[in-house]
Amino acid sequence: MSTSAAAPDQPPFPVRFGILGCATIARKVSRAMLLAPGAAVAAVASRSEDKARLFAADNGLPAAGLRLHGSYEALLDDPDVDAVYVPLPTSLHVRWATAAAARGKHVLLEKPTALCAADLDAILAACDAAGVQFMDSTMWMHHPRTAKMREVVDDKDAIGDIKVINSMFSFRANEDFLQNDIRVKPDLDALGVLGDVGWYCIRAILWAVDYELPKTVISLRDPVKNRSGVLIACGATLYWADGKTATFNCSFLANLTMDITLVGTNGTLHVTDFAIPYEEKSAEFSVASKSNFAELHIGWDPLPSKHVVTTDLPQEVLMVQEFSRLVQNIRDAGGKPEGKWPAITRKTQVVLDAVKASIDKGSEPVEVAN
Known part of the structure; x- marks a missing residue:
């Protein structure tokens, strides 16, 4: 995965998000990514490229550098995506969250995170094995x-x-x-x-x-x-x-x-x-x-x-900002994923x-x- 390490006196290189699906809640989170320091929307995927393009236009995502994918697999294979936000139906979470982790993408997952704890354990195990950050999108936690x-x-x-x-x-x-x-x-x-x-x-x-x-x-x-x-x-x-x-x-x-x-x-x-x-x-x-x-x-x-x-920043922006900070610590400073968030998710x-x-x-x- 290609990244540009920031110089010591420069702000951290933004975390490049891929949005995996164009659900209604993704509108709110994509806005948060535009407002959050340290975050950028790099790619949007839907089941058709036209739908991804419509989502990007409707939500004011800047066209410059934004990549539109007509499949979820294509986004996961995008080397210029650091992290994925997954707002897909719960029944699809195991498949796509584990696939994202396997490709080295950090995972911000919509709630409910899984249909049962066994499914969630599969997601968390994939994230742990890949050394990527996991967080669910319970936004009020960050207010x-x-x-x-x-x-x-x-x-x-x-x-x-x-x-x-x-x-x-x-x-x-x-x-x-x-x-x-x-x-x-x-x-x-x-x-x-x-x-x-x-x-x-x-x-x-x-x-x-x-x-x-x-x-x-x-x-x-x-x-x-x-x-x-x-x-x-x-x-x-x-x-x-x-x-x-x-x-x-x-x-x-x-x-x-x-x-x-x-x-x-x-x-x-x-x-x-x-x-x-x-x-x-x-x-x-x-x-x-x-x-x-x-x-x-x-x-x-x-x-x-x-x-x-x-x-000054809405709670969903603060969530994206905190997730981006954790990803930057792993990507740029060789840190380890923060275990607090997966543990809280699992207890829920x-x-x-x-x-x-x-x-x-x-x-x-x-x-x-x-």
């Missing part, structure tokens, strides 16, 4: 608000020991979505709503407990499925050995909601837009600490505090697998595998 909330959660005086977590992610899908979107097709994204927005709820819960896996999960009864048997509304409760519990709901049938609430012995943290902030450059959360009733029980004392975190997938197993067993308890 500075998330780091600020981590500081608050870790403050035992403010929050204490976490006891209860609740999360909800829903949006009201229209009839065309419910009939035709890939997320309701068993041969493309068989995990349905659980893989699409349930992934965010599970990740948020795990993030809140610093990725300590629960011991057991029990899915909520009577999940909603479409005629093809794909989940369109479901949820579960997670149980830890020390008594912590977490419950989440995800749905394609309810109003747009992105809540995460953490309740500790000393305080409560609440976010109402955790996955996609209401605004690109400003995001907030509230903390109620050492809460009590005001005299005569006519109010709260003290009142919750509101925390506002601003950012393992819990998702347990929830799916509980649903399939009629809401029986399922032990979470390590």
Whole structure:
């Protein structure tokens, strides 16, 4: 793979991305690649070159130097691509992510990353064998608000020991979505709503407990499925050995909601837009600490505090920037892939697998595998 090493006093040579498929989410991420320091879109692939060309034009990708490929294989064989972003249907992830790794391409993979942990393990093993960086595209992880909330959660005086977590992610899908979107097709994204927005709820819960896996999960009864048997509304409760519990709901049938609430012995943290902030450059959360009733029980004392975190770059840009930094460290400085991101992805997938197993067993308890 040809690269140009940057001189010590020069900025790092940009990471050259290839976009493997023209899914709707790829529009947002391609914009992020244009805005992210250290990143550049080098190539776009679709099942036809015309579709790749249309995607590039519609999303303002600069024509100079951009290579358009009429197959995914052609992009993976492109020697001037350092990393691939893979927004393909989940059923295609193993095939194309492992093929990318085998060709020495770093892998930024859309969520849900796989249909099951065994499939994800095949992807991670391929990345490990090739020495390439893996990261999933859970964008809110990279927002500075998330780091600020981590500081608050870790403050035992403010929050204490976490006891209860609740999360909800829903949006009201229209009839065309419910009939035709890939997320309701068993041969493309068989995990349905659980893989699409349930992934965010599970990740948020795990993030809140610093990725300590629960011991057991029990899915909520009577999940909603479409005629093809794909989940369109479901949820579960997670149980830890020390008594912590977490419950989440995800749905394609309810109003747009992105809540995460953490309740500790000393305080409560609440976010109402955790996955996609209401605004690109400003995001907030509230903390109620050492809460009590005001005299005569006519109010709260003290009142919750509101925390506002601003950012010049949207969270998807920060994700691309961080991924590019890790790739540059490997490509230009002989560094090793960062193991944190694959580990977090795998824990999310393992819990998702347990929830799916509980649903399939009629809401029986399922032990979470390590």
